[in-house]
Amino acid sequence: DSGVTQTPKHLITATGQRVTLRCSPRSGDLSVYWYQQSLDQGLQFLIQYYNGEERAKGNILERFSAQQFPDLHSELNLSSLELGDSALYFCASSVGDRGGTGELFFGEGSRLTVL
Amino acid sequence: ILNVEQSPQSLHVQEGDSTNFTCSFPSSNFYALHWYRWETAKSPEALFVMTLNGDEKKKGRISATLNTKEGYSYLYIKGSQPEDSATYLCACMDTGRRALTFGSGTRLQVQP
Numbered sequence: 001d002s003g004v005t006q007t008p009k010h011l012i013t014a015t016g017q018r019v020t021l022r023c024s025p026r027s028g029d030l031s032v033y034w035y036q037q038s039l040d041q042g043l044q045f046l047i048q049y050y051n052g053e054e055r056a057k058g059n060i061l062e063r064f065s066a067q068q069f070p071d072l073h074s075e076l077n078l079s080s081l082e083l084g085d086s087a088l089y090f091c092a093s094s095v096g097d098r099g100g101t102g103e104l105f106f107g108e109g110s111r112l113t114v115l
Numbered sequence: 116i117l118n119v120e121q122s123p124q125s126l127h128v129q130e131g132d133s134t135n136f137t138c139s140f141p142s143s144n145f146y147a148l149h150w151y152r153w154e155t156a157k158s159p160e161a162l163f164v165m166t167l168n169g170d171e172k173k174k175g176r177i178s179a180t181l182n183t184k185e186g187y188s189y190l191y192i193k194g195s196q197p198e199d200s201a202t203y204l205c206a207c208m209d210t211g212r213r214a215l216t217f218g219s220g221t222r223l224q225v226q227p
Binding site: 002004033035041042043044045048056057058090100101102103104105106107108109 | 215
């Protein structure tokens with residue numbers, strides 16, 4: 001158990017809908033990262049928050065947004081969903097703000113299926 | 116975006132075999148390299164974090180080396196066991212320190 005909690009574990013929805021994925025980081029970790037893993041692709045970095053502020057942005061679509069709340073949990077909002085958004089979405093946390101020299105702790109992921 | 120490549124894509128070995136995989140990354144502006152182990156239906160778990168050229172790290176039967184000048188890292192598994200079956204991911208960060216970029220992984224299958 002990494003200490004990172006993600007909900008829901010599975011989610012099935014229709015195209016055009018909006019969903020919210022939630023992540024609670026490990027106790028004491030200030031950084032939260034979101035990664036997307038689509039079929040046959042590696043982990044793609046979406047966005048990172050540190051202590052409530054956006055720190056780094058990857059190839060995150062404009063239809064996606066995220067935030068980190070004062071209690072350090074984070075939410076990833078996916079809107080106007082398309083079939084291609086079906087993927088496993090991972091949240092990870094780390095103590096520091098860059099995750100360079102500190103390891104990332106991953107949640108179990110939220111599997112999104114868009115029909 | 117960094118280009119992090121791992122080879123081979125997949126590997127089948129017999130129990131007891133030793134094996135190794137490669138992670139290649141841009142040598143310029145290197146900052147850190149991570150190795151993660153990802154078992155099916157679980158979440159990736161960190162094996163090693165390496166920052167210095169020539170670093171060698173070991174955890175049980177698994178070890179890793181780092182060559183930042185030529186831009187590669189090797190992961191070695193000595194005497195593979197079926198429980199070593201997993202996907203091994205490497206991830207790299209440059210001095211821009213914006214994000215860890217992951218390779219596509221090497222899927223290892225150890226036959227009993």
